Amino acid sequence: MNYFEAFALALIQGFTEFLPISSSAHLILPSAILGWEDQGLAFDVAAHIGTLAAVVIYFRKEVVSLLSALFGSIFKGERSKESKLAWMIVLATIPACVFGFLMKDIVELYLRSAWVIATTTVVFGVLLWWADKNPNLNDSEYSADWKKSLFIGIAQALAVIPGTSRSGATITAALYLGFTREAAARFSFLMSIPIIVLAGGYQGLKLATSSEPIHVGFLLTGIITSFISAYICIYFFLKLISRMGMTPFVIYRLILGFGLFGYLLMGS
Template sequence: MTPLQIIVLAVVQGVTEFLPISSSGHLALIGTLGTWPDQGLLIDVAVHVGTLGAVLLYFWRDLWWLLTGLGALMRGRYTEPARILVYLAIGTVPVVIAGFLVVKLDLEPMLRRPDVIAWATIGFGVLLYLADKSSLTLKRMEHMTFGTGLMIGASQILALIPGTSRSGITMTAARFAGFERQDAARFSMLLSIPTVLGAGLLGGLELHDQGNLQIAGDAVLVAALSFLTALGAIWLLMRWLRNASFTPFVIYRLGLGILLLYWLYA
């Protein structure tokens, strides 16, 4: 990978991972529309690990709160942080199973096609708009139930389609369930931690098995740069959602999807 490709991938991942516009879709398109070869799943995982570091740092208070819940569970107590921790764990199971099936059935090449990305970008953008505008804003994260947590977690399965956006679909599900925008984003980002951590561990094992130091070096640099850009993106998103809606992201998705369709079919 050239230095320019590393910088572009890191910035794109960092900016798009936690915004509801699909980081995986943007990463797939970089290889498809540009002159660079597709960076592959391994580098995709590396940039996701970088953004994982950003969300761990930004939400360190929430993580400490969840760790108290883990301690309570080990003592046989079911406190509020323990309850949310259980919901995050249960909500991760469906996407792990679905991701395993995608790999085993070799569905990834089909899902990364530009036309699939274009239609997913448009369709799930419209769904986000409907959820954001039609749902009441009544609930905060402490109102989360087992069924709602499982529903939001299961929605991540759709994010295996590039263009959907993992953060976008989970925020959409949370908004349909009546959660405030900031709490929808907060639960979505906490839900990303076990998913991305699992993907990072698998990627690390693949790096170890390959023994390719050049690939390993590229992966580390991409992860570091994506960490810095993701930290800024998270801060901006959480500030934006205090008083504003998801509409700008919907407009961006529609514009990007239409341009892709024009490029494919015109």
């Protein structure tokens, strides 16, 4: 890895982590198509730190409110719409943790391929288009009950398959359930916080017990670039989503997926 690759990969991570177009797919493709070396575990941790900082800082008021309400419900028995939402986010996180733990080896061995990415990019792009056409997009994120949260959580669990897109799967599920586009995006972004914390913590533990060399310059490049690009992405996505809908991302996914199919067929 050189500084250009570190910058490019962190930029990709930041811009695609919260868009419904799959960050994992875009991070795998440079090595599959351009022959870039795997960025390594340390860089993955750095990129996760950057994107986590971006979403936490952007939603800092909501994060403080939800955590306060969550602890208030535990230690004081307080009940509020914020405490309910906090518990629904906790519930929605569980399927991804279970599925990720059970499937991580299978995903690493069999599903990190360009063919899988091309297929899931197209399939979940079509599902996103279909869900976005729901005529009853009226609910806020506070309408989430345990059934809705579990459904969105299962959708998030499917995102361990490269090309699916965590934000794409959760936004698709929320739209299907009748959330407004803004509410679906906010719920998805808030759901990302515990997932990124858990994934980054798991990778950090692996890094701490590995002998992988650490290049401080590459790590700082990854953290700073992914933070700035992720923050910009969240800001503009939430500002524009009500006007543009999901169609631009659906079109992008279809172009990317079918383009990748064409590339693979020509190379076979």
